[in-house]
Amino acid sequence: MTKREETVHAAIQVRDLAYCPYSKHAVGAAVLGEDDKIYSACNVENASYGLTICAERNAIGTMLSNGCKKWKMIAVASPKGAFPCGACLQVLQEFASENAAVILVDSDRKISTFSLSELLPHPFSP
Numbered sequence: 648m649t650k651r652e653e654t655v656h657a658a659i660q661v662r663d664l665a666y667c668p669y670s671k672h673a674v675g676a677a678v679l680g681e682d683d684k685i686y687s688a689c690n691v692e693n694a695s696y697g698l699t700i701c702a703e704r705n706a707i708g709t710m711l712s713n714g715c716k717k718w719k720m721i722a723v724a725s726p727k728g729a730f731p732c733g734a735c736l737q738v739l740q741e742f743a744s745e746n747a748a749v750i751l752v753d754s755d756r757k758i759s760t761f762s763l764s765e766l767l768p769h770p771f772s773p
């Protein structure tokens with residue numbers, strides 16, 4: 648398996664662990680770090696809905712907590728291959744390497760690929 652295939656596979660796998668009893672919208676995200684390791688995480692909801700943690704931001708937190716500071720590819724698995732939300736894009740931007748790629752995967756394993764800069768052409772930068 649290529650690193651790309653492994654990253655996609657990890658996103659699909661971790662999606663099964665999503666804690667989403669309120670929305671029933673399971674998301675899995677897997678980040679390929681600059682260290683060539685994969686860091687994956689799911690979305691984690693809460694009875695106090697606003698405390699929900701998106702899968703992408705959770706994966707970035709996992710990467711950082713394991714000592715890796717930049718990512719070069721992220722795969723996001725969700726029912727319809729949805730784009731990461733705006734808040735996640737901004738957090739992804741903070742730790743992205745040049746030409747970072749965002750791969751979306753739907754429940755039929757259909758894949759579409761974008762660059763982060765396509766999805767967030769104007770990140771907030773004070």
Ligand code: THU
Nearest residue numbers: 670672674690701702731732735
């Ligand atoms: N969600 C993510 O995990 N990532 C996104 O980019 C947007 C939304 C989650 C949050 C919540 O658990 C569910 O999807 C429905 O919004």
